[in-house]
Structure formats: C-alpha cells, structure tokens
Amino acid sequence: MRIRGSVAIDLGTVNTLVWVEGRGLVLEEPSAIAVDSATGAVAAIGVAADVLADKEPQDIRVIYPLRDGVVADLDATAEMLHAFLHKARPRNGLLRPRALVCVPAGATWVERRSILAVLSARRPRYAVQLIDEPVAAAAGAGLDLDRGQGGFIIDVGGGTTEVAAVAGWRVVRAQSLRMAGNAMDEAIMNAARASLGLILSRRAARQLKMTMGLTGGDAGWAEAVGIDSARRTPRVEKVSGELVATALEPIVNAIAGAVHEILSDIPAGLAEDVVRGKVRLSGGGALLPGLADRVEAIAEIGVVVVDDPLRCVVRGAAALLERRAAGDAPGLA
Ligand SMILES: Nc1ncnc2c1ncn2[C@@H]1O[C@H](COP(=O)(O)OP(=O)(O)OP(=O)(O)O)[C@@H](O)[C@H]1O
Ligand SMILES: [Mg+2]
Structure with missing residues (x-):
C-alpha cells in the first residue's frame, strides 16, 4: 500500500x-x-x-x-x-x-x-x-457499518448536539441542535451572575460543569473564582450543585426532546439494532456527570458512553x- x-x-x-x-x-x-x-x-x-x-x-x-x-x-x-x-x-x-x-x-x-x-x-x-x-461517531463507537449495522448516536460537542439513527455508513434520521457544551457554559455564567452577582470566565464555568454537571459531584458544591459584579473585584465563591444543575436543565431538556423525536421515528427494521446496540453517547458532553442516566430514563433503553468520547x-x-x-x-x- x-x-x-x-x-x-x-x-x-x-x-x-x-x-x-x-x-x-x-x-x-x-x-x-x-x-x-x-x-x-x-x-x-x-x-x-x-x-x-x-x-x-x-x-x-x-x-x-x-x-x-x-x-x-x-x-x-x-x-x-x-x-x-x-x-x-x-x-x-x-x-x-x-x-x-x-x-x-x-x-x-x-x-x-x-x-x-x-x-x-x-x-x-x-x-x-x-x-x-x-x-x-457510529464507526468510532465500533458499529459494524460495513455489514449494514444500525445504531443510535448522540454526539454532544461544544456547538452542536447531533442525535441520529444511522445504518451502513448513512444517516437514517437525524436532528442537529445548535446547543451543546458552549451553551451549557453560558447558562452557568448567566446563572452565577443572576443569583450570586458573580461574573465567571468561560473557563471557570466549564470547570463547574465538568465537576458537578447534573449530579452536584461528590460534595454538592464547588469553589469558583470570578469578579463581583457590584464591586468589580475578584471574589471566591462556593457554587452549589443545584445552581449548576438548574442552569443546565433547559439544554438537557432540549437534548431529551430531540432523542424522543428521533426514537419515535425510527424504522421498525432498525429497532432491534438500536435496542441491542444501546444508545451510544459520544463527544465531550457525553462526560457530563449525570447525562447518560438522564438520557437512559428518557429513552427507556440502555445508554453507554463510548470509549474515549472526545476522539x-x-x-x-x-x-x-x-x-x-x-x-x-x-x-x-
Ligand atoms: N468532563 C466533561 N463534562 C462535561 N463536558 C465536558 C467534559 N469534558 C469536555 N466537555 C465539553 O465537551 C465540549 C467539547 O467536546 P467536543 O470536542 O466533542 O466538541 P467539538 O467536536 O469541538 O464541537 P462540535 O462537535 O459541536 O463542533 C466542550 O464544551 C467541553 O466543555
Ligand atoms: Mg464534534
């Protein structure tokens, strides 16, 4: 070769x-x-x-x-x-x-x-x-697309969430939401400013998202450093898991809606592949604490986070x- x-x-x-x-x-x-x-x-x-x-x-x-x-x-x-x-x-x-x-x-x-x-x-x-x-993503998740295998993929990236049923190197049904990790960061930044008067950088908001996600993490709170919106000086604050989870809720709901819509529209011939192969969650957003469990509750079928979802x-x-x-x-x- x-x-x-x-x-x-x-x-x-x-x-x-x-x-x-x-x-x-x-x-x-x-x-x-x-x-x-x-x-x-x-x-x-x-x-x-x-x-x-x-x-x-x-x-x-x-x-x-x-x-x-x-x-x-x-x-x-x-x-x-x-x-x-x-x-x-x-x-x-x-x-x-x-x-x-x-x-x-x-x-x-x-x-x-x-x-x-x-x-x-x-x-x-x-x-x-x-x-x-x-x-x-389906090929990267190990689906045998050459043999026409089908599957259900949710790729939660930074800018888009792609929810798709695929089979044999083709999309069968798909929805692209222009809402993913970046929107989550922004939602946390907005919530921290509105509830705590704290202006966070995107990096700080991202850190809160990654440690607490939808579950609050181990401690149920995390420390963040931002700027006090009234005094304009740096401030350290304990941010609750509840604030973060509440901020993320509309985005998770939008993802849930797309999952529901595509699942209720897949051809009968793909149903077995999807159920047996489980819903595969990929992209950096797949690592959001609590997301896989939430999707599983909505889809009522198994959900797995693929190996090394960012790659x-x-x-x-x-x-x-x-x-x-x-x-x-x-x-x-
Ligand atoms: N542990 C984690 N928990 C939650 N989100 C995470 C985690 N690790 C990475 N992310 C988020 O995943 C996103 C990046 O994922 P990825 O690299 O798949 O996106 P992308 O491919 O660049 O974006 P897109 O596919 O939308 O164009 C970022 O928003 C990042 O904050
Ligand atoms: Mg991507």
Whole structure:
C-alpha cells in the first residue's frame, strides 16, 4: 500500500483533531487562533491561543472561527487549519492525498461548501471529502457499518448536539441542535451572575460543569473564582450543585426532546439494532456527570458512553480513510 499522507479531520467548534495516515492521531488542539490586531499577524493557534482567551492581552484578539459546528469565519478557519496541518506534518507522496472532514449532519449545502473552500484556500493538493459526524461517531463507537449495522448516536460537542439513527455508513434520521457544551457554559455564567452577582470566565464555568454537571459531584458544591459584579473585584465563591444543575436543565431538556423525536421515528427494521446496540453517547458532553442516566430514563433503553468520547468522531473518520486506502470505498455523504 502506498502512503498518500491522507488526513482525517474533526474540525469541531471547541476542539480540532487530526489523524494522519500511517501515523495515527497527531494533533488535538482547541479550535482557536489569536491574531495581533495591530498587524493582523497570527500570534498563536490552538492551545496557545485558547489560554489567552478571556484574559484580554493588549492587541490580541482570540477567535474561535467555528460556530455551531460550522465555519463562521472563513479566513480565520483557513489560517488555523493550515497551521494545524503544518504542525501535523502529513508525509507528502506522489499520490494526491485525501482529506476527510467531519461535518454536522444538519449542515447546509453552503456550510458544506465553506469547508471545501477552507481547505482549498491553503491546501489545494487535498482531494476533500465530507463525512456526517454521526456516521463517523457510529464507526468510532465500533458499529459494524460495513455489514449494514444500525445504531443510535448522540454526539454532544461544544456547538452542536447531533442525535441520529444511522445504518451502513448513512444517516437514517437525524436532528442537529445548535446547543451543546458552549451553551451549557453560558447558562452557568448567566446563572452565577443572576443569583450570586458573580461574573465567571468561560473557563471557570466549564470547570463547574465538568465537576458537578447534573449530579452536584461528590460534595454538592464547588469553589469558583470570578469578579463581583457590584464591586468589580475578584471574589471566591462556593457554587452549589443545584445552581449548576438548574442552569443546565433547559439544554438537557432540549437534548431529551430531540432523542424522543428521533426514537419515535425510527424504522421498525432498525429497532432491534438500536435496542441491542444501546444508545451510544459520544463527544465531550457525553462526560457530563449525570447525562447518560438522564438520557437512559428518557429513552427507556440502555445508554453507554463510548470509549474515549472526545476522539470518537476522528476515530471513525480514520477507520473510513483506512478502508479507502485498502481499496474498499463505502459511499459517503
Ligand atoms: N468532563 C466533561 N463534562 C462535561 N463536558 C465536558 C467534559 N469534558 C469536555 N466537555 C465539553 O465537551 C465540549 C467539547 O467536546 P467536543 O470536542 O466533542 O466538541 P467539538 O467536536 O469541538 O464541537 P462540535 O462537535 O459541536 O463542533 C466542550 O464544551 C467541553 O466543555
Ligand atoms: Mg464534534
């Protein structure tokens, strides 16, 4: 088999992952780029850009160029991806390399075209193909899509929650909610400000979400540092699990609604695959304490969090690329 240096890319709202043929997963970074507003030059990308966010260093603008799983800022996304690919250093061979990029199932034609534009702007050598995220997640979760196996996937990312029934490398039914981890962070920030007069950074809100989620964690409270909204000075506060769970409730309800809707619309022929295979929860949001139990109560069928949920989508896309390199080529979205 000749190596083309093909890549599988999970270009997420919060995290970008790049898998390179022959080398495996080589890059996992926040989807962020910092630009020097005086000169327009790129000051930092990925984790180095993300750590500057919220801290407002002079003349630095931190951009998250994807919103709700799709390209919001074309130039910044192209710049960021170019830099990530430079870092990932795929080997260039004589054959034209493929780039398989994951997109939300609900992405419009224009949104899909913009992903192609982003890659061709700086990396015209790649033959770009797109794969629907729930299909990649299903493959990454270990479903045998080659044999037409079906399953039910919930991918809770940063910008989108994808709820989908899939079978044989295809989406059967899907709903994309433009509401996921970022919306959870914002809900916690709003609740802390309204109830405690505490202005939290996104990072602090995210930490509360991760430690307490819907269950309150071990202690039922957690400490957070923010700015007192009246005095404008830093303040340390004990934040209750109840505040966090209540803030997250509308988002969890929206996810529950989508699960219910898709479950009540699956073809009879898929029912057995779904029940036996269980609902698979992937994406970073799958780690939210209490979410799997809540979904299980709604769905009334078993729910499992996939192995390594943050890498599930790129793992599935890589599996497809590997199959293609070996000469097998299931149809794509
Ligand atoms: N332990 C955790 N508990 C709750 N949320 C978590 C946890 N770990 C990560 N997250 C959240 O998961 C989200 C990132 O997940 P992921 O990398 O799957 O998203 P993404 O692929 O970048 O976004 P999208 O698929 O929507 O474009 C963030 O909102 C992050 O805060
Ligand atoms: Mg994702």
